[in-house]
Amino acid sequence: MAKDILQTFSFDNTDIRGAIVTLDTSFAKLVDGSHYNAEQHQLLGQFCAANLLLTSHLKLDGxxxxxxxxxxxxxxIVSEATHDLTFRGLLAGEVDEQHDLLALLGDATLVISVEPENGQRYQGIVPLDHSDLAGCLQSYFQQSEQLPSWFAFNVTEEHVRGVMLQALPADRCPDPQQRAEDWQRITHLASTLSDQEMQDLDNETLLYRLYHEEQLRLYDAKPVDFRCSCSRERMERGLLSLGETELNDILNEQETIETDCHFCHQRYAFTAADVRALISGNHYQKTH
Incomplete structure (x- = not known):
């Protein structure tokens, strides 16, 4: 089975599209160096898969x-993905045993944001009102986008798998009754997908098992990879935001300041000389 890929697909004569993603080495890179337990791994894997599935239909760079x-x-819990299918994610909090999403997050909101490289940021917010991420996303798209959607996820120690179906606005099939019948049929077949099939089958075989009686088009696979956008420059800006007084207080107690990226766990160390140079450079920029 091909790993670390995403493929989109569509059904002829319907307004239904889909995507399927498999994460292997890319997700291992994300959790490498972390202390996530199996339950945290499960949650974060679902969010990363969902993020990439949604990004697969992003029509802009961002x-x-x-x-x-x-x-x-x-x-x-947060996951980010770019238009070229690189992603990162993090989870903050304790998960000692399996609970549903509502029990873990409590009174929570689900926020989906699109940040174009050029253009205005778009953000949709809905209450988190289902026990699993698939249900939350389906509710989100029904409420905010009026796009009926269906999601399924499977996360093991070895890999992450996600599948998405979405009903698009009427185009190929304008008849409301036929559209409803198509959606009911396609999602019913998807609901027969087993965990074992999600874990073992390549995309082509999996989709053939579900939809061999449908006219399905499977498009070329695209590579997916983990990539963090942290940098020493970003960490420097974070230090400067603390202010000169607090930075000096910290350096009075320790010789270096160390800060970790919460996404990739990369550690950045700044000596007293580094921090003084930062402060001096910041003063210069403000006065010139």
């Missing part, structure tokens, strides 16, 4: 993110 923030044992 970033799409999915974020859930609440007041439960898990404070935050």
């Amino acid at each position: 970033l799409l993110s999915i974020q859930a923030r609440g007041n439960g044992p898990v404070d935050l």
Whole structure:
């Protein structure tokens, strides 16, 4: 089975499209160096897969993110993906055993943001009101986009798999009754997908098993990879935001300041000389 790829597909004579993503080495890179347990791994894998599925239909250069923030044992889950299918993600909070999403996040919201490289940011927010991510996303698209959607995820220690179906506005099939019948049939067949099939089958075989009686077009696979956008320059800006007084107070207690990227766990170290140079350079920029 091909790994770290995303493929889109469509059904002839219907207004239904889909996407399927498989993460292997790319997700291993994300969790490498972290202390995520199996339950945290499961949640974060679902969010990353969902993020890439949604990004597969992004028609502009930019970033799409999915974020859930609440007041439960898990404070935050966030995943980001770019138009060229690189992604990163993080989870903050404790997950000791399997619980549904509502129990973990408590009173929470689901936020989906699109940030074009050129253009205005778009953000949709809905209450997190389902016990799993698939249900939350389906509710989100029904409420905010009026696009009936269906999602399924499977996460193991070895890989992450996600499948998405979406009904588009009427184009190929204008008849409302036929559109409803198409959607009911396609999603019913998708609901027969087993965890074992999600884990074992390549995309072509999986879709053939589900839809061998449908006229389905499977498009070329695109590579997916983990990539973090952190940098020393970004960390420097973060340090400067603390202010000169606080930075000096920290350096009075320790010789270096170390800060970690929460996404990729890369550690950045700044000596007292580094910090003084930062402060001096910041003063210069403000006065010139």
